[in-house]
Amino acid sequence: MAKIINEPAHTFNEYLLIPNYSDENNIPSKVSLVTPLTKFKKGQMPKISMNIPMVSAIMQSVSGDRLAIALAKEGGVTFIFGAQPIESEAMMVKNVKSYKAGFVPSDSNVKVTATLEEVIALKEKTNHSTVAVTSDGTNKGKLLGIITSRDYRPNKTNLNVKVKDIMTPLNKLIVGKDGISLNKANDLIWEHKINQLPIIGKKGELKYFVFRKDYDEHKKYPNELLDEKKRYVVGAGINTRDYEQRVPALVKAGVDVLCIDSSEGFTEWQKKTIHWVKKNYPNIPIGAGNVVSGEGFRFLADAGADFVKVGIGGGSICITRETKGIGRGQATAIIEVCKARDKYYKEKGVYVPICSDGGIVLDHHITLALAMGADFVMLGRYFARFDESPSNKVNINGTFYKEYWGEGSARARNWQRYDLGGEQTLKFEEGVDSYVPYAGALHDNVIMSLEKVKSTMCNCGALTIKELQKNATLTLVSSTSIVEGGAHDVIQKDKTSFK
Numbered sequence: 311m312a313k314i315i316n317e318p319a320h321t322f323n324e325y326l327l328i329p330n331y332s333d334e335n336n337i338p339s340k341v342s343l344v345t346p347l348t349k350f351k352k353g354q355m356p357k358i359s360m361n362i363p364m365v366s367a368i369m370q371s372v373s374g375d376r377l378a379i380a381l382a383k384e385g386g387v388t389f390i391f392g393a394q395p396i397e398s399e400a401m402m403v404k405n406v407k408s409y410k411a412g413f414v415p416s417d418s419n420v421k422v423t424a425t426l427e428e429v430i431a432l433k434e435k436t437n438h439s440t441v442a443v444t445s446d447g448t449n450k451g452k453l454l455g456i457i458t459s460r461d462y463r464p465n466k467t468n469l470n471v472k473v474k475d476i477m478t479p480l481n482k483l484i485v486g487k488d489g490i491s492l493n494k495a496n497d498l499i500w501e502h503k504i505n506q507l508p509i510i511g512k513k514g515e516l517k518y519f520v521f522r523k524d525y526d527e528h529k530k531y532p533n534e535l536l537d538e539k540k541r542y543v544v545g546a547g548i549n550t551r552d553y554e555q556r557v558p559a560l561v562k563a564g565v566d567v568l569c570i571d572s573s574e575g576f577t578e579w580q581k582k583t584i585h586w587v588k589k590n591y592p593n594i595p596i597g598a599g600n601v602v603s604g605e606g607f608r609f610l611a612d613a614g615a616d617f618v619k620v621g622i623g624g625g626s627i628c629i630t631r632e633t634k635g636i637g638r639g640q641a642t643a644i645i646e647v648c649k650a651r652d653k654y655y656k657e658k659g660v661y662v663p664i665c666s667d668g669g670i671v672l673d674h675h676i677t678l679a680l681a682m683g684a685d686f687v688m689l690g691r692y693f694a695r696f697d698e699s700p701s702n703k704v705n706i707n708g709t710f711y712k713e714y715w716g717e718g719s720a721r722a723r724n725w726q727r728y729d730l731g732g733e734q735t736l737k738f739e740e741g742v743d744s745y746v747p748y749a750g751a752l753h754d755n756v757i758m759s760l761e762k763v764k765s766t767m768c769n770c771g772a773l774t775i776k777e778l779q780k781n782a783t784l785t786l787v788s789s790t791s792i793v794e795g796g797a798h799d800v801i802q803k804d805k806t807s808f809k
Contacts, residue, residue, distance in 0.1 A: 319639030320786065322675040325682075328783040330771035338764035342774050345663070345685045347387060347567065348595040348616040352659040357595055357616075358543065358567060361385025361533040362760060363680060363775060365665065367690030368392060368547030368571040371714045374700035375402040376417060377693060379409050380752045382542035385533030389569050389688075392547035396556045399546060400563040406544040407564035412492040413509065413518035416440075421447040422454055422474035426467060429457055437697050440506050443477050444516055453508055453516040455479040485510050488517045495520040530753070537566060547571035550579035553586060561591055567616070569597035574622060574636075576606040581613040588614050600667055602638035604650030611654055611662045619688060620647045621668035640669030641682060648683025673759045677766045680775050681782035690714075692759075695749035703748055710748035 345363045346356040364386040366373045370393055378388035390402045405415065418432050418441045429441050440458050444451030455477035462476050484502045486495050488511045499507050499522050509518040535543045545567040546560045557568065568587065570580055580598050587596045598610045599619025610618050623637030644666050655661045666684035670676060670692065679687050693699055694714040701713040749755055772778035 317642075319642040321639045322641050322669055322678045323671070324639075324786055325641055325678055325784050326787050326791075327678065327681060327766060327770055328785055329769045330781055330783065332768055332771050336768040336771055336773065338761060338768055340773055341764040341767050343385075343760065343763070345775050346661070347663060347686065348597075349660055349662045352655070352661070356663075358387075360387055360686060361535055362756070363676070363684075363686035363763075364756065364760075365389060365545070365686055365688050366693045367667070367688050368569060369690050369694075370394070371701040371712075372690050372693050372699055373547075374698075375405040376700070377696070377698040377752065378402070378406045378544045379542055380696075380698040381693070381756075382406070382536075382544065383531040383534045384753065384756045385535050386686075386756075387535065387543055387545050387567065389545040389547050389567075389571075392549055392556070392571050396552070396559050399556070400559040403544055403546055403560055403563040403565045407541050409542060410492075410518070412495070412520055414521065416442040416449040416516060416519055418442065419444055419447055419449050419451070419516075420457075420473055421445075422472065422477070424473045425469065426462055426471050426473070426476065427469040429473060430469070435702060437703070440519065440521075442508070442516055442519075443473055449516055451516060452514045453480055453485070453510050456483065456506070456508065458505075480514075483508060486520065488512070492520070496522075543567075545569055548583070550577075550583045553583050557587060557591060557594075561594055565594070567595045567597070569617075569619070570599070572598075573600065575599040575601045575619065576603075576609055580610065584610075584613045584615055597665065599665070601647065602643035604646050604653075607647045607650045607662075607664075608654065611651075611658075611660075615662065617663040617665055617685075618647070618651075619665045619667045620644055620684070621666060623668070640666065641678070644679060644682045644684050651683065673762045674766060676759065677763045677778075678784070680763070681770070681778050681784060683779055685775070691746055693752065695746045696752040696755060697750060698752045704745070706745070711745035712748050713744075714746045715743040 343362045345360055347358040347360050348356045350356040362385040366377060366381055366388040368389045368391050370391045373388045373391045378390060381388045390399055392399055418436045418438045420429060420432065420441055420443055422443055432441060433439060440456060442449065442453060443455040443457060444453055457473055457477040461478060484498060484504055484507060486498060486507050486509045488509055490509065495507055499520065505522045507520045508516060509520060511517050537543055543566045546565045548556050548568055548570055550570060570583055572580065575598050584596055584598055587594065595616035597617040597619060598615035600621050601607055601610060601618060602620060602622050607618050620643050621640055648664055651662055651664055663685035664683060665686055665688050666679040667688040670687055670689055676687050691714060694701060695712055699712060704711050704713065767778050770778055770782050772781055
């Protein structure tokens with residue numbers, strides 16, 4: 311007979327934190343969210359720590375190089391999605407590692423033969439007002455000119471007009487040469503009273519843009535996560551099939567940390583992958599998962615995983631529980647695995663960080679996950695809503711959304727994530743194709759979410775994540791109590807009528 315656990319598995323929404331005593335030091339400005347990303351021995355420091363407890367999900371609709379740069383500026387880590395050709399994933403990693411603060415690669419580029427209509431559509435997609443006109447329509451082609459809102463009149467200029475007829479040509483642009491310092495680039499911007507300065511190479515190829523608005527950018531990001539060479543830290547997802555070819559390319563590109571992208575981590579496939587990486591690239595940390603039990607954690611920890619992801623079926627676009635009947639309530643899974651992690655630390659003297667992956671719907675769920683023992687959370691839907699995610703922004707009935715799809719959906723066709731060692735194909739879907747409400751820039755949203763986390767930690771008398779895990783008191787709540795926790799028994803006024 312099967313082993314049966316009669317205790318119900320709970321979700322984050324079924325728990326609340328009970329406030330503890332707070333003294334005069336418990337204020338948000340004094341809270342530290344520094345947390346380990348990779349394992350470490352007792353008395354030592356982890357190879358990689360983060361300044362905020364957030365990483366992005368290994369998903370096509372979430373984790374590209376642009377989001378990786380934005381999240382590293384905040385102090386977190388992006389895991390570039392692995393469901394793409396090896397060369398393109400490695401290039402994304404390389405783009406992050408070669409990014410220079412203040413020097414922005416152009417992600418809005420067209421050929422001279424493009425129409426104004428195409429330019430406007432591109433600007434709506436990227437939310438950038440400056441479009442580079444290059445010889446091949448890429449950000450590596452020879453710069454021929456730029457087009458901004460100054461070059462045409464909305465609703466007045468013919469949408470079929472060619473870019474070459476309305477752009478500001480190269481001979482009328484102020485440009486900088488590749489190798490120029492940021493200070494000198496900004497001097498040119500202020501001297502010539504321009505909003506952007508294209509940086510070109512020896513052959514006239516476009517390298518970067520420096521923007522006036524980014525002059526004080528570095529002051530906005532006190533938590534930016536850098537390696538020893540002052541480059542942004544970036545991770546990458548791998549699978550258990552082509553790792554022998556993929557990992558060398560990612561390491562050559564400069565990747566800092568790897569993570570196996572799989573719906574289920576308690577497998578021999580993951581053990582073999584971890585062992586191969588540890589043998590051939592012992593200095594590159596690798597995370598593994600996902601698991602939902604103490605036994606699953608122990609298996610991956612013994613295999614050598616540098617962190618373990620917890621969660622099966624809890625993602626907003628995941629239907630694994632619906633289609634296969636496997637998984638566990640995220641809160642229960644986190645609590646059990648973290649108990650196993652603490653036991654492992656006492657026995658082995660090795661601390662293996664836990665990543666809570668899935669089940670985060672509201673900002674306070676992040677705090678709950680941390681209080682339950684997680685060291686950081688992996689977010690998909692959350693980051694998919696932002697400008698920096700790779701998916702398209704669409705207008706539906708006057709409201710903007712971002713496209714968001716699961717790795718187990720027919721659109722992603724990421725069969726490797728659900729691989730059980732058989733035929734290389736996707737037999738049935740374990741994810742859906744959807745939209746999420748567009749939410750603007752990553753920076754503004756992350757700052758707001760983490761302010762809520764810090765405030766709650768202060769209510770619990772904690773100034774660090776470790777203090778929260780040690781001192782927090784959690785209580786299960788009834789379904790009626792959940793209703794009571796929101797606005798009820800009132801007629802709410804329209805929030806949009808107030809500024």
